[in-house]
Amino acid sequence: MKEFIEGSHAVAQIVKRCRPGVVSAYPITPQTHIVEDLAQMVADKELNAQFVNVESEHSAASVVLGSEATGVRSYTATSSQGLLLMAEVVFNIAGLRLPLVMTTANRAVSAPINIWNDQQDVMAVRDSGWVLLFAETNQEVVDIHLQAYRLAEDPRVMLPVMVNMDGFILTHGMEVVDMPSQEEVDKFLPPYKTTYKLDVDNPLTMGYLADPDYYLEIRYMVQETHQELLQIILEVAGAFKKFFKRESGGLIQGYRLEDAEQVFVAMGSVCGTIRDTIDELRDKGKKAGLLKIVSYRPFPKQAILAALAKAHEVAVVDKSISLGGFGPLYTDLTSALSSLGSQMPKMSGFVLGLGGRDITKKSILDVFEKLSGKQVDCEFIGLKQELLAEEKNG
């Protein structure tokens, strides 16, 4: 059913329909509306779940680790410092092969403290083994959450999935969303059943110490699963399309990409602004296009190579930075495309929107203009030169 709804409320609605048995969370802006809604649903008996209010994100993640290990579908959500505080547990959940789904309302990290959107927080747990999916719209937010549980709990996968949605832009943005009904969700997402659980009738040990004779292989198996996920993500997105008659999720999506010579590569809500800018550029005869990365981990190298086969110039739009290095997405893209050798398009890296700085069509046009100039790998867009001068002069 279509409804005009805030992103956070939409997340809570779809999570409710996924029937988690345990929800645990610690409040942090801009994640709060999601978990407030779920708490109310439990209070109103709309959702049959244990809602565990904890004393930190570290414990929120640990509680859902414990409940997933007991074989019960679980849910948590966080943001920014919360994700950083739970980072240790985030790595542990993937290592334990527990199919948790978590929402990250992407937000800048301290210092300076800043509650607004960028995508720096998720990069801190990029290497944890989680499947990292990015939504552009709140329709996609809803659809990807539903797909996320099916993916995570697939016996071939058994890895956690993080659904990334830009803080405020999506969490607090109102949109028309076609919300799957309970009946539809129940058909698409079967109840979670597993033998890999803490069960007194079949006692297992979880969380071994693995010495150098074993550790390498156990970590390799996670990497191997990520390679298999490239196919499984497409399978689940295909099943979703067949069932709901709309395309959502997957590995990548293109916009006016077929004949594009200048291609933007980006993740999340900024893709909407880029689409509008591309339309304007196309009107002026420029062959611009967008490659949207939905699945950041696993990183869909082959799909990207195919999508960028005709590109002359690639502009990677990062909303985070590995300080002292480059934008993380830029590094991944150049690494993936390096196999093209001399056929590799000209790769330029740009950093935009940190700490909630607006990314406007003008910002995207600035990027586009720089594409024809000298190759850059970590160019900040929208810097206020007068402010920098002021800071430097004390």
Next chain:
Amino acid sequence: MVETLLKPGHTACAGCGQAIGARLVVDTAGPNTIIANSTGCLEVFTTKYPESAWAVPWIHSLFENSAAVASGIESALKYLGKKDSINVIAQAGDGGTADIGLQAISGMLERGHDVLYVCYDNEAYMNTGIQRSGLTPTDTNTTTTPSGSASIGNPRPKKPMPEIANAHGIPYVATASVGYPQDIQKKVKKALSIKGPKYLQIHVPCPLGWRHESGKTFDVAKLAVETGLYPLFEYENGQLIPRKIAKIKPVEEYLGAQGRFRHLLKNPEAIKQVQAIADYNIKKYNLKTEA
């Protein structure tokens, strides 16, 4: 051989008090038990992949989160309608409890989860090589509080963990010692018969870290209790129930039995201070038998 749920063949040191304590706890709790175990000696010596000594469902996640993981297990069991028939135990060492895990424990106690938390107290970070923890006693020689010309060892007293647990208003708090195995069994049984959060702290000598012969584990454990340095008591709904000491011994007997206190033996002033701690415990917990 007696059937046990912590199987032999694990790699604990000879005379390890924690191995004895953990076996007593799990065997008393029985097979309908799920354990969340913090990082530490117990985890390391029982679950080196691909082998496990545990015959009950058991999970190790991290150092500081066994109370939170146990909270999640308990919540899942409640959701499944199985909590009444299954015990949930969280267990850790003294560092995992009083230092790095304190916040998660406080959260678990305050939220009222039906979990028994067991702290195996060997009074230092033994797994990493005998560094001082919040439960290391005054004047102990550890690798991070060594005695020297300007130091007589650990400068601070033990953190009163049982008091901290009790301050949460939980139904059951107890201390125990591997020197008194039946007392441990009795307290585990009682704890598991009570709904809600329970805290049990068991004194477990570590021959390596305390530097006593591995055959002396029970003797050393008993001396800690008999001197008043490790008071055994329960708080049932906040009400103190002491375990009286039949014949109180001077602290020198306990201190002299261990290398970690040897530097005190030539320091009468320090011994006096340790005796004062024992005397305080005896009074506070009413450990003296009536004359």
